[in-house]
Amino acid sequence: MASIVHQLNSSLAPTNMITNHSYYPLEVEIAHLIANEYSVPMLLSMFAGLCGLILFGTVSIVDRVHPRLPAREKAAIWWLVLSGAIHLFFEGYFSLNHTRMGPAQDLFGQLWKEYAFSDSRYLTSDPFVLCMETVTAFTWGPLCFVVALFVATSHPLRHPLQIIVCVGQIYGLILYYATSMFDHFYTGVTYSRPEFLYFWVYYFFMNFIWMVFPGMLLVSSVRKIAKAFQALEKLESKATNGKAKNGHAKRS
Template identity: 30%
Template sequence: LVHCALEGSFVYLSFMGNIADSDSFIASLWKEYGKADARWVNFDPTIVSVEILTVVLDGCLALVLMYAIVKEKYYRHFIQITLCVCELYGGWMTFSPEWLMGSPNLNTNNWLYFWVYLVFFNSVWVLIPGLLLWQSWVELKKMYPKGTSLGKKFQ
């Protein structure tokens, strides 16, 4: 839902003009976050590219995952792992280029913008996929019968 509603609106607003010039409620949320990371207010091709992929691919994977969880489908953990890896990769590609350039667009001097907007809000996108990856690891481990090995199967 976050991908489709918030990030989808970010992509839409980015293509319809500059978020800084928009007066919509959603634009005001992005303007506020833009106080911590200026790339979200002005058209940054890296951010918009990552968000297009996030909205389309991750949004679709999230819908498929919700269905797989509710209907207890066999492919649930495959989708969950794929989505989590996409989330972690998206976060890395959002911040790694910025860090390599010395973080010129990040407001690291203001406590609220740095610790709440940048660290806390973005760590959620690392913590939750990390926990879901761990959950999938545990569930997949349970499915593997103990005491079996490839060598025993061929003897």
């Protein structure tokens, strides 16, 4: 019986675990790791090109369908569509393929392996990163497209839903930073290489974008809702005062 259990555990255990790599921590084991085929400039250029195509297509469609939309609203749609596409397709790719990131040689797989120099948790199926990216991809991703549509059509649910999406994005980013920094300062485990490109550009800046733009949209929605309630309270106050005056006049 013991031999059967041992064989079963052996068959379920990961094989070909690689430790001879440049990811941090250097001793972390990565299953079936294969070096990227594309160079870094090529990978970054292709990713930038894809983002540019999404933005160009969105700008063209919005200008054609809603030419009179204010520039600020158009910019919100551009961001929401780009953000939704990155969430759903790029981060969704990681969520669905996290167990085979090491040997992946398709574009998204190589992009994730390049990004993993700033956070090796993406190559080890880290539970927090996997759960966070799954929620981001399949909740905030589709909702970004919904909010973009609501912006274009001036839907009354635009601002409540925009607040939900922005808070979700910011909350996920805070936890992402916090869990990594906690391990760095309290357990001594560092997931990012120290080079400027990996820590400050990949890890900090490329993620901090989801603090800036969602933060701006969040502030805008809160102000809009606050103004709407303020206007509503004024109307209710006038209506109450009017009824009180009419009642007083009738009694007189």
